[in-house]
Amino acid sequence: MTDILNALALMANYVFVPGLAYGSQLALGALGVTLIYSILRFSNFAHGDTMAFGAMLTILATWWLQSMGISAGPLPTALLALPIGIVGTVLFVLATDRIVFRYYRKVKAASIVTMMASVGVMFVMNGLVRVIIGPGEQRFADGERFIIKAREFKEMTGLAEGISIRTTQAITVIVALIVVALLFWFLQKSRTGKAMRAYADNEDLALLSGINPDKVVLVAWIIAATLATIAGTLYGLDKSFKPFTYFQLLLPIFAAAIVGGIGNPLGAVAGGFIIAFSEMGFTYAYKRFIGYLGPDGWVPEGLMQLLSTDYKFAVSFVILVLVLLVRPTGIFRGKVL
Amino acid sequence: MSYLVGDKMTGGYGRGADILHECTIAVEKGEIAVIVGPNGAGKSTAMKAIFGMLNLREGAVMLDGKDITTMSPQDKVKAGMGFVPQTSNVFTGMTVQENLEMGAYIRDDDFSGTMEQVFDLFPILKEKRKQPAGELSGGQRQQVAVGRALMTQPKVLMLDEPTAGVSPIVMDELFDRIIEVAKTGIAILMVEQNARQALNIADKGYVLVQGRNRFTDTGAALLANPEVRKSFLGG
Numbered sequence: 146m147t148d149i150l151n152a153l154a155l156m157a158n159y160v161f162v163p164g165l166a167y168g169s170q171l172a173l174g175a176l177g178v179t180l181i182y183s184i185l186r187f188s189n190f191a192h193g194d195t196m197a198f199g200a201m202l203t204i205l206a207t208w209w210l211q212s213m214g215i216s217a218g219p220l221p222t223a224l225l226a227l228p229i230g231i232v233g234t235v236l237f238v239l240a241t242d243r244i245v246f247r248y249y250r251k252v253k254a255a256s257i258v259t260m261m262a263s264v265g266v267m268f269v270m271n272g273l274v275r276v277i278i279g280p281g282e283q284r285f286a287d288g289e290r291f292i293i294k295a296r297e298f299k300e301m302t303g304l305a306e307g308i309s310i311r312t313t314q315a316i317t318v319i320v321a322l323i324v325v326a327l328l329f330w331f332l333q334k335s336r337t338g339k340a341m342r343a344y345a346d347n348e349d350l351a352l353l354s355g356i357n358p359d360k361v362v363l364v365a366w367i368i369a370a371t372l373a374t375i376a377g378t379l380y381g382l383d384k385s386f387k388p389f390t391y392f393q394l395l396l397p398i399f400a401a402a403i404v405g406g407i408g409n410p411l412g413a414v415a416g417g418f419i420i421a422f423s424e425m426g427f428t429y430a431y432k433r434f435i436g437y438l439g440p441d442g443w444v445p446e447g448l449m450q451l452l453s454t455d456y457k458f459a460v461s462f463v464i465l466v467l468v469l470l471v472r473p474t475g476i477f478r479g480k481v482l
Numbered sequence: 483m484s485y486l487v488g489d490k491m492t493g494g495y496g497r498g499a500d501i502l503h504e505c506t507i508a509v510e511k512g513e514i515a516v517i518v519g520p521n522g523a524g525k526s527t528a529m530k531a532i533f534g535m536l537n538l539r540e541g542a543v544m545l546d547g548k549d550i551t552t553m554s555p556q557d558k559v560k561a562g563m564g565f566v567p568q569t570s571n572v573f574t575g576m577t578v579q580e581n582l583e584m585g586a587y588i589r590d591d592d593f594s595g596t597m598e599q600v601f602d603l604f605p606i607l608k609e610k611r612k613q614p615a616g617e618l619s620g621g622q623r624q625q626v627a628v629g630r631a632l633m634t635q636p637k638v639l640m641l642d643e644p645t646a647g648v649s650p651i652v653m654d655e656l657f658d659r660i661i662e663v664a665k666t667g668i669a670i671l672m673v674e675q676n677a678r679q680a681l682n683i684a685d686k687g688y689v690l691v692q693g694r695n696r697f698t699d700t701g702a703a704l705l706a707n708p709e710v711r712k713s714f715l716g717g
Contacts, residue, residue, distance in 0.1 A: 339576070343584045346573040355559055355588035
């Protein structure tokens with residue numbers, strides 16, 4: 146019995162808890178991608194670097210708050226800095242829309258053309274972030290580090306394996322939950338949210354109904370920039386901030402949005418967790434897990450790891466390809482790419 | 483002067499050739515006007531021209547004595563015109579009730595009364611108001627589409643082939659509903675493939691051929707006209 150509990154604690158500590166946090170970050174990112182896709186009808190490659198930009202502004206604001214002696218006690222100061230980061234990112238994203246994307250809407254460019262333009266925006270944002278904050282790693286998490294330490298958990302339960310929950314992991318999940326709930330409420334219940342869904346559903350009929358396309362686009366950018374900043378900051382808090390990792394995050398984020406069904410917010414959330422848990426599940430070394438469940442005293446010789454962690458992006462890629470082959474609309478019946 | 487007139491309209495899509503040639507369509511308040519004719523006669527085009535979806539080279543569109551020729555479709559909706567397109571005329575991913583709410587998007591006042599009227603007209607929609615419109619049958623979808631257009635309380639309702647793809651029984655029912663709508667004082671202009679049934683309920687009929695008015699009369703007179711019967715109604 147203790148063996149089974151130990152095995153479960155091991156899985157919870159190394160797969161479930163980090164997967165939940167990573168999944169929440171991917172879900173927030175995928176929501177932004179899916180929102181832009183359904184309203185502006187292109188895949189926004191700049192979303193990953195929008196996350197980096199938002200996280201960077203939040204870090205700068207965090208440092209500023211810290212220099213003023215302001216902190217959030219046991220919570221990271223970054224939570225207080227988040228609104229500043231959001232406002233800055235929203236303004237920046239609206240400026241890119243004004244300078245770049247508005248033109249492609251006006252000439253009714255094919256979605257692939259707008260997508261390539263977004264690749265350009267991505268490189269510019271990427272460069273800006275590196276110029277402003279530097280290409281190196283930044284750690285900006287402060288406050289209490291752990292909610293439960295592995296040692297405390299072991300003492301509490303008497304198990305050999307401990308579960309540790311970091312403050313940043315708990316904050317990630319809680320913030321993601323609140324944000325997703327707010328977003329769904331907005332889309333389902335508010336007048337503007339319904340107008341956005343109507344516009345995504347049938348643009349011509351939405352125009353006939355008197356829905357203002359400029360307003361819908363504006364609100365979509367504001368929400369996408371907000372989501373990107375929150376997702377970027379949470380990811381940076383949980384791991385660490387490094388501009389290049391956000392560019393790499395683009396793949397799992399797109400995989401999440403497409404697996405769930407692009408254009409479908411519920412699908413983006415589900416897709417985020419599917420991708421996160423798959424990556425975790427495939428790259429985890431099951432040696433000790435099987436050791437607990439197998440016969441007494443026996444431990445497998447190898448690491449029992451399906452894929453090295455270096456290959457974690459391959460997992461998203463394989464899932465992405467499989468979904469596109471078998472069910473192009475995704476799990477929740479989004480649009481076909 | 484009629485309540486809504488498309489007077490001597492000439493024009494086509496974009497810079498293409500003219501499709502309409504001095505085509506005149508008019509409808510009175512509380513009346514049903516029907517545009518019929520063979521395929522490619524410009525029936526839908528005539529309606530779209532009235533609604534401002536293509537540029538007229540000549541002619542004018544007048545609503546209640548005001549020239550609205552150059553008004554955008556969106557502004558025409560605000561001016562009291564409702565338009566039900568032939569296809570993609572509902573928000574498939576949204577519930578019936580949300581479809582109606584979107585129809586009333588330009589209204590700032592309380593539209594629950596109008597929604598009740600629509601539900602009275604189409605009782606099935608009240609029953610299915612929480613269902614996504616995309617899951618309804620063809621006939622029910624058309625009811626949602628008409629209901630959505632009625633939410634702005636239009637003075638003119640324009641229907642582009644409302645009975646396309648529905649069964650004869652559903653078609654009769656839809657026509658009954660359309661007559662009811664007309665009785666509330668709304669001017670109805672519709673394009674129809676089912677010429678005989680449509681002319682049956684029409685106060686006024688327009689037979690178009692190659693973008694020109696060929697016959698214009700009351701519905702009953704057109705049905706009785708041997709030439710119209712022979713050429714367009716199959717004897």
